[in-house]
Amino acid sequence: xxxxxxxxxxxxxxxxxxxxxxxxxxxxxxxxxxxxxxxxxxxxxxxxxxxxxxxxxxxxxxxxxxxxxxxxxxxxxxxxxxxxxxxxxxxxxxxxxxxxxxxxxxxxxxxxxxxxxxxxxxxxxxxxxxxxxxxxxxxxxxxxxxxxxxxxxxxxxxxxxxxxxxxxxxxxxxxxxxxxxxxxxxxxxxxxxxxxxxxxxxxxxxxxxxxxxxxxxxxxxxxxxxxxxxxxxxxxxxxxxxxxxxxxxxxxxxxxxxxxxxxxxxxxxx
Numbered sequence: 001x002x003x004x005x006x007x008x009x010x011x012x013x014x015x016x017x018x019x020x021x022x023x024x025x026x027x028x029x030x031x032x033x034x035x036x037x038x039x040x041x042x043x044x045x046x047x048x049x050x051x052x053x054x055x056x057x058x059x060x061x062x063x064x065x066x067x068x069x070x071x072x073x074x075x076x077x078x079x080x081x082x083x084x085x086x087x088x089x090x091x092x093x094x095x096x097x098x099x100x101x102x103x104x105x106x107x108x109x110x111x112x113x114x115x116x117x118x119x120x121x122x123x124x125x126x127x128x129x130x131x132x133x134x135x136x137x138x139x140x141x142x143x144x145x146x147x148x149x150x151x152x153x154x155x156x157x158x159x160x161x162x163x164x165x166x167x168x169x170x171x172x173x174x175x176x177x178x179x180x181x182x183x184x185x186x187x188x189x190x191x192x193x194x195x196x197x198x199x200x201x202x203x204x205x206x207x208x209x210x211x212x213x214x215x216x217x218x219x220x221x222x223x224x225x226x227x228x229x230x231x232x233x234x235x236x237x238x239x240x241x242x243x244x245x246x247x248x249x250x251x252x253x254x255x256x257x258x259x260x261x262x263x264x265x266x267x268x269x270x
Contacts, residue, residue: 002038003215006247008178009034009129010205011191018129021202024192032129035205039178039247041215049212051088051162055182055242056225058214066219067168067260073098080164081266084224088162088268092153096146096161096265100168101126103175103258126175126246126259130203132227133265134161135192138199139228146267158270161228163244165263171216173249173256179225180243181210203243213247227265 011023015033023030042049042058049057061083065072077095085093101124134142143159144151153159165177186208190201214221225242232240246259 003041003044003213004249004251005036005038006178006249007034008037008211008245008247011130011202012204018202021193021195024194024199030191030193030202032202033205037207037209037211039211039213042212043215045212049181051224051226053183055240056179056223058221058223060220061166061222062220066166067262073100073262076262077264080264084162084164084266085268087224088160090160090268090270092147092151092269094146094267096142096267098265099124099263100261101263102260126177126261128175128246128248130180130243130245132190132201132203132241132243133163134227135199135201136228140230143228143267143269147269151269153269155230158229158231160226160230160268160270162266162268163223163225163227163263164266165223165225165261166221167217167219168260168262169257170218170221171256172214172218172259172261173216173252174254175246175248175259176213176215176217177223177261178211178213178245178247179223181212182226182240182242184209185241185243201243209243 009032012031012033015031018030018032021030051057063076077098081093081095103126139161140155140159143161144153147153186206189204189206193200193202225244227241229240
């Protein structure tokens with residue numbers, strides 16, 4: 001049984017505008033429409049999801065000094081990549097980038113794309129739109145760029161992009177992160193887009209998608225989810241990457257500390 005039902009914003013032909021994101025197929029600004037979907041609490045699932053099955057998993061991974069002294073982000077990225085390399089069975093793992101988001105009460109989702117607004121708030125806002133961070137056309141090159149030309153790695157090897165997400169403060173109540181079981185994401189529902197951060201996918205609504213989250217996620221708990229794997233190239237069914245989105249829990253949106261989180265994008269070579 002679903003833990004809750006919430007509005008998630010999906011790409012559509014006619015809805016409300018999501019400024020500064022452009023669809024590749026027609027060159028028009030992206031439009032979104034809210035659909036109410038069931039979201040399941042991972043704490044209540046009988047079996048813990050697996051990175052190579054559902055495309056994501058979660059676990060406890062404490063980090064001393066989270067959101068602490070200056071320079072903690074670099075140490076966090078290094079130590080987390082070392083852990084992820086072993087966890088994923090990879091040959092090497094390095095950080096691509098980190099993204100810290102701090103929700104403000106008056107923050108609008110489009111603030112991430114409006115530079116003047118973004119500079120007025122402490123960090124960027126959670127993004128309540130169903131998306132995948134990077135498209136397949138540029139993902140392998142992004143991985144190799146992270147390692148640098150001296151690494152000797154090439155596109156002939158299996159490469160991947162995996163995200164590690166955790167709150168900086170907890171528990172997360174007002175704007176948790178939901179992830180979609182990769183086996184329920186159809187490639188036909190993925191709209192290629194471009195924006196100032198690069199190119200990714202925004203996702204059309206499909207009732208077959210299964211959505212999950214960690215209720216009351218704490219800073220020592222991480223979500224690990226796949227954004228790209230060069231060995232997985234589906235034509236139908238199981239898009240092999242995890243769509244994700246922030247969402248507002250209407251019953252608890254004014255409870256607890258406004259969401260603060262860090263997302264680490266990692267490049268892996270197998």
